[in-house]
Amino acid sequence: MKRRKFLFTTSALAFGWILNKQGWLFANNASIATEMEFENFSTADYDPDFGDKFPYQLPRLPYEYNALEPFIDKQTMELHHTKHHQTYINNLNKALENQTFKNAPLIEIFRDVSKLDKAIRNNGGGHYNHTLFWQMLKPNPDKKPNLPSEKFQAELNHYFGNFENLKNQFTEKATKLFGSGWCWLIWTSNKEMKIVTTPNQDNPLMDVVETKDRGLPLLGLDVWEHAYYLKYQNRRAEYIENWWNIINWDFVEKRFNQAKK
Ligand code: MN
Numbered sequence: 001m002k003r004r005k006f007l008f009t010t011s012a013l014a015f016g017w018i019l020n021k022q023g024w025l026f027a028n029n030a031s032i033a034t035e036m037e038f039e040n041f042s043t044a045d046y047d048p049d050f051g052d053k054f055p056y057q058l059p060r061l062p063y064e065y066n067a068l069e070p071f072i073d074k075q076t077m078e079l080h081h082t083k084h085h086q087t088y089i090n091n092l093n094k095a096l097e098n099q100t101f102k103n104a105p106l107i108e109i110f111r112d113v114s115k116l117d118k119a120i121r122n123n124g125g126g127h128y129n130h131t132l133f134w135q136m137l138k139p140n141p142d143k144k145p146n147l148p149s150e151k152f153q154a155e156l157n158h159y160f161g162n163f164e165n166l167k168n169q170f171t172e173k174a175t176k177l178f179g180s181g182w183c184w185l186i187w188t189s190n191k192e193m194k195i196v197t198t199p200n201q202d203n204p205l206m207d208v209v210e211t212k213d214r215g216l217p218l219l220g221l222d223v224w225e226h227a228y229y230l231k232y233q234n235r236r237a238e239y240i241e242n243w244w245n246i247i248n249w250d251f252v253e254k255r256f257n258q259a260k261k
Helices: 009-021 074-096 106-115 118-135 150-160 163-176 236-246 249-259
Strands: 004-006 036-038 181-187 193-199 216-222
Touching: 074 118, 106 118, 118 216, 150 163, 150 193, 150 249, 163 181, 163 193, 163 236, 181 249, 216 249
Parallel strands: none
Antiparallel strands: 181 193, 181 216
16 A cells, blocks of 8 residues: 655645635645645556646657658647647646646646636646657557557456457547547556546546546547547548557556556
């Protein structure tokens, strides 16, 4: 069982919420927060791949805008990164700037996000989800077969039988997700892998998601139209089928190995 110490984050969040709910002005409540210790934290209590802090900034992509061609085109990547992702960051910084808990890790804020301004949920999710998404992709210009390592496939098989089952289940859920949102492979606090979807920019770390569908994202797919419309128009299924060629399985496996410890 993990025991972790948090200096002020959660208590400041809870107290800020009470004040906010009463319609009172926020006071500088950092001084009233005490060191708290929690038990039974799920794997969602950290994310080594998201180290960003307020004020948030656009992360560099680990490859060029044209590097994911022919599966995702340069123009889509450039707009998605410099316009869509940047807008989430701008709006997140604006929503947080007068909040006492603005320096808390986003992953902590997600735990109580249902009690906060909806702009924090939408834009905090937008920033976190895209930051992970970029790292979950890798170039494959020669269109080589793209499978997880044998070791990681053995882990996946434990939950899905075989890789094809995982692929089919994920593809079906992502294809059928109505409107805009994300499809995820998550690691739950019950130490299980699961495929879930979230609407809009929600993610499985947020308290707005049903407990059974919460967990640490290992792999995520953006199925907003802005992620594929220029190249694929309304053909979401074709975008998803092509996406399997550019999943960065090493990154996903690394996250799994960190989470299952
Ligand atoms: Mn997007």
